[in-house]
Amino acid sequence: MHRKRPAMAVLAGALCLVTAACGGSSTSATTENAAKGERSGAGYPVTLKNCGRSTTYTKAPSRVVVMNGASVAEVSTLLALGLGDRIVANQQSYGASEVKGRAEAIEKLPDGGVKPNDAFDIPREAMLGLRPDLVLSTTAYGFSSGNGFATRDDLASVAANSYVSPQGCDEDTSKMTIEDSYQLLRDLGRIFQVEARAEKLIADSKRKIATVSDKIRAKGGKQPRVMVVFSNMSMGANDFSSVAANGIWNDILNKAGGTNAFASVTKNTFADLSKEKVAAEPVDALVVIGYQDKNPAAFARKLLRDFPQWPAAKNNRYVTLSDSAYLGPSNDLAVTKIGEMLHPEALGER
Numbered sequence: 551m552h553r554k555r556p557a558m559a560v561l562a563g564a565l566c567l568v569t570a571a572c573g574g575s576s577t578s579a580t581t582e583n584a585a586k587g588e589r590s591g592a593g594y595p596v597t598l599k600n601c602g603r604s605t606t607y608t609k610a611p612s613r614v615v616v617m618n619g620a621s622v623a624e625v626s627t628l629l630a631l632g633l634g635d636r637i638v639a640n641q642q643s644y645g646a647s648e649v650k651g652r653a654e655a656i657e658k659l660p661d662g663g664v665k666p667n668d669a670f671d672i673p674r675e676a677m678l679g680l681r682p683d684l685v686l687s688t689t690a691y692g693f694s695s696g697n698g699f700a701t702r703d704d705l706a707s708v709a710a711n712s713y714v715s716p717q718g719c720d721e722d723t724s725k726m727t728i729e730d731s732y733q734l735l736r737d738l739g740r741i742f743q744v745e746a747r748a749e750k751l752i753a754d755s756k757r758k759i760a761t762v763s764d765k766i767r768a769k770g771g772k773q774p775r776v777m778v779v780f781s782n783m784s785m786g787a788n789d790f791s792s793v794a795a796n797g798i799w800n801d802i803l804n805k806a807g808g809t810n811a812f813a814s815v816t817k818n819t820f821a822d823l824s825k826e827k828v829a830a831e832p833v834d835a836l837v838v839i840g841y842q843d844k845n846p847a848a849f850a851r852k853l854l855r856d857f858p859q860w861p862a863a864k865n866n867r868y869v870t871l872s873d874s875a876y877l878g879p880s881n882d883l884a885v886t887k888i889g890e891m892l893h894p895e896a897l898g899e900r
Contacts, residue, residue: 596741617672854866
């Protein structure tokens with residue numbers, strides 16, 4: 551079973567979770583193994599540059615370990631590419647997904663029998679004992695010896711490659727965009743030689759996002775100011791310390807015809823705000839992201855009751871998401887759901 555990562559661990563993990571979670575376009579988990587037939591020995595060796603390192607693959611990895619990182623980006627991307635059978639230990643789980651069957655598919659993956667360390671991920675000796683040939687981490691945090699993890703050099707010494715997801719090299723995900731989700735798909739597509747499948751997922755996602763954006767632009771009108779917040783999570787000193795300020799969600803909001811109401815308050819990924827600061831902002835709409843929360847809608851409704859002066863409260867305008875708002879293969883679903891909430895006149899009522 552997967553251990554739930556306490557909210558404060560997200561901060562301790564250098565706020566790795568933009569990543570995050572992530573489904574696979576509109577692809578259901580039951581169809582995600584369709585790409586297996588693409589794999590062959592052709593196309594190797596493959597060399598990738600990743601966070602200043604060159605890694606070479608002479609064949610498709612067969613013992614993949616996915617570190618927690620408060621993400622589901624990597625495991626969801628592997629599933630979307632039909633590579634779930636290559637995973638020998640997965641530590642990622644949100645317990646929910648916008649993709650039908652995705653959460654259940656993740657829960658069925660092996661966890662390697664690993665007991666996480668105090669940094670809530672796979673400790674060094676346990677990692678080496680898994681005999682991986684590829685280890686995936688959302689950020690460089692997952693390869694830090696100071697956190698008790700195997701370093702990339704440790705892994706290389708036992709012939710295991712390692713990979714840090716896009717924008718994760720310096721543990722700062724504030725500049726992440728949807729293009730980084732596509733880069734993750736492309737990189738894993740190259741590593742496993744399922745590039746055609748990766749490009750199809752990318753093309754499908756781009757087409758769906760463009761359809762939403764084009765319909766919204768055609769209608770015109772203003773961009774509503776949106777608060778993006780994680781439900782029931784505390785990561786700082788103030789009442790609202792889990793407000794998303796910068797990162798992939800801003801790209802998602804823009805393509806859905808909205809703008810982040812709190813993007814200017816900090817350059818960091820998350821804002822740590824007082825109740826007074828939140829109350830003073832005329833929030834037009836609310837996006838609540840549920841991380842290990844079975845009822846994010848209840849959190850959203852309470853927030854609207856607490857701030858009745860918001861236009862969002864007066865219009866009962868909110869949407870809840872789980873994994874599609876993060877790094878990963880299902881950002882098109884987040885764009886669609888948010889776009890329908892912000893612009894029902896262009897896309898139809900929720």
